[in-house]
Amino acid sequence: MAKTSAISVRVSEETKQAVEKAAEADGRSVASYVERLLTAHLKEQGFLSST
Template identity: 65%
Template sequence: MAKTSAISVRVPDNVKAAAEKAAAADSRSVASLVEKLLTDFLRKNGYLEK
């Protein structure tokens, strides 16, 4: 299993609510959704290997 690190972020209440709704629609936790979105962004912009 890959080593993981925790990141804590603050977002407005409406962003959190939208993230919870989007995560539920994709059968994910909010943490899993955020990890996917961040990973996709980093790969697309050349910060992570594809």
């Protein structure tokens, strides 16, 4: 699926630092890490198909 849409969100400095650390530990960029978390949550909640 082509990635053509962007989402901008403001977070606290503490949250930003934590997500940067988590993304690095997972070997991902922040954008990739956040997308993975968001996609997993949306699938769990039934808002996004699992296919």
